[in-house]
Amino acid sequence: MTAILNQLDKLPDWLAAQGQPKFRAGQILKWLFETRIESFEAMSDLPKGLREALARDFSFWSSDVIAHERSSDGTEKLLLRLNGGGEIECVLLRDGIRRTICVSSQVGCAMGCVFCASGLNGVERSLTSGEIIEQMLRLSRLLPDDERLSHIVMMGMGDPLANLPGVLGALELANSPKGLGISARRITISTVGIPQAIRKLADLDCRYHLAISLHAPNDELRTKLVPVNAKIGMAAILEASEYFFEKTGRRLTFEYVLLAGLNDQPEHAQELADVLAGRGALLNVIPYNPVEGLPYRTPNSDAINRFRRILEEQGIVIKFRQRKGDDINAACGQLRRQVASAVPAVVPLNLPKT
Ligand code: SAH
Numbered sequence: 001m002t003a004i005l006n007q008l009d010k011l012p013d014w015l016a017a018q019g020q021p022k023f024r025a026g027q028i029l030k031w032l033f034e035t036r037i038e039s040f041e042a043m044s045d046l047p048k049g050l051r052e053a054l055a056r057d058f059s060f061w062s063s064d065v066i067a068h069e070r071s072s073d074g075t076e077k078l079l080l081r082l083n084g085g086g087e088i089e090c091v092l093l094r095d096g097i098r099r100t101i102c103v104s105s106q107v108g109c110a111m112g113c114v115f116c117a118s119g120l121n122g123v124e125r126s127l128t129s130g131e132i133i134e135q136m137l138r139l140s141r142l143l144p145d146d147e148r149l150s151h152i153v154m155m156g157m158g159d160p161l162a163n164l165p166g167v168l169g170a171l172e173l174a175n176s177p178k179g180l181g182i183s184a185r186r187i188t189i190s191t192v193g194i195p196q197a198i199r200k201l202a203d204l205d206c207r208y209h210l211a212i213s214l215h216a217p218n219d220e221l222r223t224k225l226v227p228v229n230a231k232i233g234m235a236a237i238l239e240a241s242e243y244f245f246e247k248t249g250r251r252l253t254f255e256y257v258l259l260a261g262l263n264d265q266p267e268h269a270q271e272l273a274d275v276l277a278g279r280g281a282l283l284n285v286i287p288y289n290p291v292e293g294l295p296y297r298t299p300n301s302d303a304i305n306r307f308r309r310i311l312e313e314q315g316i317v318i319k320f321r322q323r324k325g326d327d328i329n330a331a332c333g334q335l336r337r338q339v340a341s342a343v344p345a346v347v348p349l350n351l352p353k354t
Pocket of ligand 1: 257291
């Protein structure tokens with residue numbers, strides 16, 4: 001049976017076929033996006049017959065929660081098993097009054113970044129808009145009634161620009177007042193950098209915030225860390241980001257994961273400062289979150305501070321991302337990997353209340 005979130009565009013026709021007035025679609029969306037309910041039965045302002053018809057023709061969700069972990073810092077992570085197979089992760093982060101969710105766009109990832117857990121087995125498929133929305137709605141249901149999601153980052157598994165149709169469809173609803181009503185400025189798309197997709201985003205005049213994972217100041221090193229760079233090259237990415245900035249007037253962020261001994265040396269900082277000079281972009285530096293079985297390490301604080309000082313002296317606006325959820329494997333793809341290696345299938349832990 002197909003999940004309602006995958007059929008939202010067909011809902012008006014389906015309602016018409018049931019002999020129902022148009023406004024029922026709005027009522028159903030409200031239940032999905034603004035409440036914590038998880039069954040059609042609970043949609044108490046719909047006629048009983050309609051609730052039964054919904055339950056007959058659609059499933060409420062298109063995945064099962066197979067793990068739910070809570071970190072001591074308030075971070076929560078869900079591992080979802082999709083209908084038809086495949087597992088994805090999504091995370092809720094609590095930071096002051098912010099309630100940020102980190103959402104996946106694909107099962108696995110094709111980009112192959114050597115330090116990242118998500119792409120270790122390649123990509124299985126892209127997610128539908130409904131499956132992306134489902135992560136948002138499942139995470140919103142972890143919040144108490146008086147709290148709302150405030151920010152979305154497309155920084156889970158997969159590369160969102162390799163699944164533009166799925167991601168844009170989902171973000172439209174996340175942004176819409178009929179959906180989650182989260183302003184576009186509070187929605188970040190993070191990508192390895194696919195130039196034609198960046199230009200497309202700019203042409204669509206999307207107001208979303210764009211973050212590009214650079215991780216190295218030159219092609220030679222970047223291709224070692226982000227193998228897909230061999231086919232793209234930094235020059236094309238930087239040109240496309242320039243185009244995005246000119247077209248939308250929105251400043252971009254470049255992300256840089258610091259890996260001890262590999263891309264954290266003074267010469268890397270200096271070269272990066274040269275690359276970023278005059279671009280008006282922000283630099284977001286992320287200390288590496290170690291992945292079991294991979295040889296990469298987080299630099300010590302001396303190396304991190306030295307890196308930071310060199311860039312700041314050159315006038316680059318630099319921000320350090322706080323690591324969160326370390327104790328629950330919150331970095332991309334880590335939980336899925338841990339569960340996949342656990343034999344037999346994992347027993348559900350702490351399933352969310354329905
Ligand atoms: N495919 C998108 C989203 C990936 S997740 C992209 O490449 O941007 C968001 C960021 O986390 C990326 O910059 C990614 O390189 C980084 N990342 C992946 N694994 C990490 C880890 N173990 N520690 C720290 N950052 C990591």
